[in-house]
Amino acid sequence: MGVPRRGRGQAKNGTPRFSPPREQTRGVLPKTCICQCLPVRTFYGTSTTDDCLAPRAGDLLTNLVKPAGHYQSEYIDTQSCKFSDFSPTAMSVSVNYPEEFAGFAVLDTKDWNKPKYITYKPKAFGDHDIDIEIECCGLCGSDIMTAMGGEGWGEIKLPQVVGHEIIGKVVKVGPKVSLHKVGDRVGLGAQAFGCLSCRRCKEDNEQYCKDSVTTYDGVYPDGYVSQGGYASHVRAHEHFCFAIPDAIKSTEAASLCCAGLTVYSPLKRYIPTSLPNGEKPKVAVLGLGGLGHLAVQIAAALGAEPYVFSRTDAKKEQALQLGAKGFVATGTKGWADEYFDQFDLILNCAISLSGLDLDSFLSILKVQGRFVSVGLPAVEEKYDVSPFTFFSNGSSLCSSNLGSRKEMLDLLELCVKHNIRPWVEEVPISEEGCNTALTRAWKGDVRYRFVFTEFHKAFGTGK
Numbered sequence: 001m002g003v004p005r006r007g008r009g010q011a012k013n014g015t016p017r018f019s020p021p022r023e024q025t026r027g028v029l030p031k032t033c034i035c036q037c038l039p040v041r042t043f044y045g046t047s048t049t050d051d052c053l054a055p056r057a058g059d060l061l062t063n064l065v066k067p068a069g070h071y072q073s074e075y076i077d078t079q080s081c082k083f084s085d086f087s088p089t090a091m092s093v094s095v096n097y098p099e100e101f102a103g104f105a106v107l108d109t110k111d112w113n114k115p116k117y118i119t120y121k122p123k124a125f126g127d128h129d130i131d132i133e134i135e136c137c138g139l140c141g142s143d144i145m146t147a148m149g150g151e152g153w154g155e156i157k158l159p160q161v162v163g164h165e166i167i168g169k170v171v172k173v174g175p176k177v178s179l180h181k182v183g184d185r186v187g188l189g190a191q192a193f194g195c196l197s198c199r200r201c202k203e204d205n206e207q208y209c210k211d212s213v214t215t216y217d218g219v220y221p222d223g224y225v226s227q228g229g230y231a232s233h234v235r236a237h238e239h240f241c242f243a244i245p246d247a248i249k250s251t252e253a254a255s256l257c258c259a260g261l262t263v264y265s266p267l268k269r270y271i272p273t274s275l276p277n278g279e280k281p282k283v284a285v286l287g288l289g290g291l292g293h294l295a296v297q298i299a300a301a302l303g304a305e306p307y308v309f310s311r312t313d314a315k316k317e318q319a320l321q322l323g324a325k326g327f328v329a330t331g332t333k334g335w336a337d338e339y340f341d342q343f344d345l346i347l348n349c350a351i352s353l354s355g356l357d358l359d360s361f362l363s364i365l366k367v368q369g370r371f372v373s374v375g376l377p378a379v380e381e382k383y384d385v386s387p388f389t390f391f392s393n394g395s396s397l398c399s400s401n402l403g404s405r406k407e408m409l410d411l412l413e414l415c416v417k418h419n420i421r422p423w424v425e426e427v428p429i430s431e432e433g434c435n436t437a438l439t440r441a442w443k444g445d446v447r448y449r450f451v452f453t454e455f456h457k458a459f460g461t462g463k
């Protein structure tokens with residue numbers, strides 16, 4: 001999908017203000033406004049002698065990095081620059097890598113869907129770290145929940161570059177890295193660090209490590225706040241980065257790294273391997289979104305019969321195309337009676353609990369069936385269920401967090417073997433692209449995953 005851009009050097013009425021700037025020089029970031037028309041100390045972009053590339057008044061200019069990964073932002077505070085009529089989204093910038101990364105950051109939770117261009121210092125480079133020059137990044141429901149702050153998952157550390165379905169090229173490896181080398185294509189999901197020495201880490205449950213650091217909005221032991229994948233680069237521990245098989249395109253691999261892994265882990269762990277009379281296990285996928293549409297494909301590949309439970313029947317045809325055996329619109333009355341005692345597993349992939357009738361869902365489970373919740377709604381939403389509901393069939397309610405490295409590698413193999421791919425809508429990364437995709441994703445207006453692309457063009461990388 002193309003994102004309209006206003007050309008550089010053009011006023012809103014289309015009149016050229018000056019001749020187009022010459023080719024930008026990589027890594028050159030002038031520290032003053034050359035035309036002297038603005039009382040600014042720093043701005044981003046490069047400039048030739050006769051062209052002022054200062055962004056519009058009020059735009060974020062730069063980050064001054066204080067110790068321990070905290071940021072302070074500077075803004076232009078004047079309307080006076082005669083050359084200031086630029087959209088930063090229209091600017092092609094050069095990132096001063098490796099000193100700095102650049103990305104589109106949430107600056108204020110009330111503007112959760114309007115990330116702005118910033119530059120920032122990466123975390124201290126660890127012996128096992130690798131730097132990934134990002135090629136594309138998926139938009140996960142968790143990006144929205146995080147960006148919304150109090151309206152979503154609660155406190156967020158600002159400014160925050162979200163995005164944790166990352167694919168890119170390794171451009172730097174630490175001295176102790178053994179899993180990857182410079183030039184490899186790798187993926188990174190929602191976890192960027194774990195201790196790798198505790199029992200959980202050693203038993204392929206590193207996603208539950210108490211020292212786990214998430215790819216964004218996490219805090220490293222030195223206080224550095226992690227920043228995610230709507231960015232030029234990302235730095236992460238090698239263990240949490242995965243070689244991507246050649247058979248999978250980058251834009252399709254991206255969402256496997258979070259959405260795919262998140263549903264694969266509980267499906268693999270909880271789908272019964274054998275049932276009496278050779279019956280196929282039945283899995284109910286609740287909520288057909290980014291996670292749900294992968295869950296349907298993965299459950300089928302694991303030998304189960306997936307059924308989609310969606311709020312309306314709008315997605316019925318696509319659910320069947322994805323491999324669902326059946327489709328249930330939960331907005332209609334009495335649906336639970338028809339499916340009493342049918343399911344071995346329910347995977348809740350919904351982003352909200354509003355209107356979710358948990359008593360009805362638990363009633364469709366077989367004896368000792370499981371309702372596994374991977375969907376994580378806004379903090380104030382709670383399950384409302386009576387103990388008597390569990391009592392009637394010995395069912396249980398549990399949750400699942402991401403997946404392990406081992407499960408990610410197994411998933412990639414499964415996707416190659418069974419041709420499992422996310423359905424993707426591509427959006428070139430920019431402030432406008434982020435705004436459009438976040439807004440549409442929040443409205444459920446995507447089939448079924450946005451993936452941001454054209455990172456090299458936006459950040460002047462890939463050379």
Ligand SMILES: NC(=O)c1ccc[n+]([C@@H]2O[C@H](COP(=O)([O-])OP(=O)(O)OC[C@H]3O[C@@H](n4cnc5c(N)ncnc54)[C@H](OP(=O)(O)O)[C@@H]3O)[C@@H](O)[C@H]2O)c1
Pocket residue numbers: 139140141142143145258259262286287288289290291292309310311312315349350351352353354373374375376377400401402441444448
């Ligand atoms: N546990 C983990 O480790 C983990 C990892 C990644 C993501 N997550 C969480 O998983 C959830 C789903 O993420 P996603 O990326 O798949 O999101 P998504 O693409 O937006 O899909 C969410 C789906 O939820 C359903 N839904 C139910 N009630 C809704 C409501 N009131 N408003 C909007 N949608 C509603 C919709 O399905 P229907 O239209 O079919 O009803 C929708 O397609 C999010 O809460 C996310 O944070 C958890």
Ligand SMILES: [Zn+2]
Pocket residue numbers: 140141142143164190258259
């Ligand atoms: Zn995610």
Ligand SMILES: [Zn+2]
Pocket residue numbers: 194195196197198199200201206209210211
């Ligand atoms: Zn650990």
